[in-house]
Amino acid sequence: QVQFVESGGGLVQPGGSLRLSCAASGSRSIFYVMGWYRQALGKQRELVASMGTGGMTNYRDSVKGRFTISRDNAKNTAYLQMNSLKPEDTAVYYCYGDLVSRTYWGQGTQVTVSS
Numbered sequence: 001q002v003q004f005v006e007s008g009g010g011l012v013q014p015g016g017s018l019r020l021s022c023a024a025s026g027s028r029s030i031f032y033v034m035g036w037y038r039q040a041l042g043k044q045r046e047l048v049a050s051m052g053t054g055g056m057t058n059y060r061d062s063v064k065g066r067f068t069i070s071r072d073n074a075k076n077t078a079y080l081q082m083n084s085l086k087p088e089d090t091a092v093y094y095c096y097g098d099l100v101s102r103t104y105w106g107q108g109t110q111v112t113v114s115s
Contacts, residue, residue, distance in 0.1 A: 002025070031053075036050075038111075080095075087113050
């Protein structure tokens with residue numbers, strides 16, 4: 001059974017940094033895309049960043065230059081380094097991974113940016 005375990009969320013002041021981790025277990029296949037969505041209270045879920053096995057990345061415009069996604073394919077683990085955090089980054093962050101058969105999701109981790 002494939003499971004994603006997220007860690008690294010929390011409360012941080014504006015301008016601060018957090019690093020999210022997402023570790024997948026139970027799959028012998030490498031996820032061809034791994035990344036994060038986020039969902040703020042009362043808003044739709046939105047893509048934050050994604051990365052393919054070949055290293056190609058995709059970021060939403062509002063996080064470009066502040067967030068960096070990376071992954072360790074051998075460990076089926078992805079990371080999201082978030083710098084210069086803003087109050088509008090406050091949301092539940094969900095990691096995901098795509099296999100040919102389906103998409104798998106993590107349980108979500110809360111990120112709160114507030115003074």
